Amino acid sequence: MRRIDHPLLSPSLGAARQLSSFHFGEAGRGEKVYIQAALHADELPGMLVAWQLKQHFAALEAAGRLNGEIVLVPMANPIGLDQTLLGYQLGRFEQGSGLNFNRHYPALADSVYAMVRTALGNDAAANVRLIRAELSRQLAELPVKNELASLRHTLHGLACDADVVLDLHCDARAALHLYTGTPLWPQCEPLARYLGAHATLLATESGDNPFDEACSQLWWQLAERAAADGLTVPIPPACLAVTVELRGQASVHPTLAERDADAIVAFLIHRGVIGGEVPPLPELLHPATPLAGSETLAAPHPGVVSFRVEPGATVTAGQPLVDIVDPLDDRVTTLASQYGGVVYAQENRHYATTGMELAKIATATAFKTGKLLSA
Structure with a gap:
């Protein structure tokens, strides 16, 4: 290590401030895996999982079982981790600018394509090497104007040439769920099985270029540009980037962390990055659904919030899910799912202001357009 x-x-x-990365295995041998935790610095379950993974990877490296390179960033956001106001950690947005730490990463498909277009050939592996080299070169040359930009620049530079990128997050109160690119679902399904994901939400573009899409989206965008130019060159989806939502903010527990770390190791054995007998694939709990089918229930008026179901529950259309109680005017509003599906996330506060998002349901019906992720 x-x-x-x-x-x-x-x-x-x-x-x-500084960012610390831990490197296992041999660079250039086999696949490269990049894993980071707590990019939203108030989402701490992933940091505990990353610490468990650090112990696993060190032991596996000592045992000679690593067939590739693993880069681990157990704490991806020293800026947000240091933002505490009146006893509350504020790790989702940078206080100086108000910008989300997991948005607005560089989108370089156009500039990379312009440089590699004439050099692309019939060898998919050679095309991948060419694109990764050009992407790394362009990222290295981007100007860095402030601390937030330097954090994004460092994280993206560490991950841009990886075959697998796992970005460990959590929601407010949630069942374990995943976000990934629609073309990546066949590669992602074993991970969903090992982790026991209650939902996997798919999109080719969710809006504002979050970290996972900055790593993966470029590949199908390049393939689309080549096809539009009439080029019949293979450009595979060469980066499986997944945002892993490790339940809720309070789900910081050694048993859960050990279980999740073991699941990620099992996935890497299944993928061949780690040597050993491949663990049996568990049953897929729920099929993947479109991110455009994520139904959000919002409070129509202020009041006390009372949830009728727990995260991970499968619900039907019309089923009552949450009550908002106004104790002054005796208003009680009950919200139900319009489509039915899996309740994958809920708000962890129990007082709603008007318009507050209270619950999210993964449905099979794609009905949204535009930006699909919340702020």
Whole structure:
């Protein structure tokens, strides 16, 4: 195991932060796997899972069982981790700019395609190497103007040439669920099975270029550009990037962390990155559904929130799911799912202001357009 500390651009006199990455296996041998945790710094279950993975990978490396390279960033956001206001950690948005730490990563499909177009050939593996080299070169040359940009630049640079990218997050209160690109579902399904995902939400573009899409989306965008130019060159979806939502913010428990770390190791054995007997694939709990079919229930008026079902519940159309009670005017509004599906996330606060999103249901009906992710 090697540790590399990456200094971030200093935001102010006397202030300096760094990002630490841990490297296992041999670079250039087999597949590269990149795993990071707590990009939203108030989402801590992934940090505990990453620590468990660190112990696993060190032991596996010592045993000679790594067939590829693994890069682990157990704490992906030192900026957000240091944002505490009146006793509350505020890790989703950078306080100085208000920007989401998991949005607005560079979208480089056009510039990369312009540089590689004439060099693409009939060898898919050669095309992948060519594209990764050009992507790495362009990322390295991007200007870095502030600390947030330097954090994004460092994380993206570590992950851009990986075959597998796992971005460990969590929701407010939730069942374990995944987000990934629609073309990536065949590669992602074993991970969903090992982790016991209650929902996997698919999209080719969710909006605002989050970290996982910055790593994966470029590949099918390049293939689309080549096809539009009449080129019959193979460009595979060469990066399986998945946002792994490890239940809710309070789901920080050693038993859960051990279970999730074991599931990720099992997936990497299944993929061949780690040597050993492949663990049997568990049953898929729920089929993948479109992110455009994620139904959101929002409060029509303020009041006390009372949930009727737990995250992970399968519900039917019209089933009552949450009550909003106004104790002043005796208004009680009950919200139900229009389509039915799996309740994969809920708000963890029990007082709603008007318009607050309270619950999300993974449905099989794609009905949304435009930006599909919340802020």
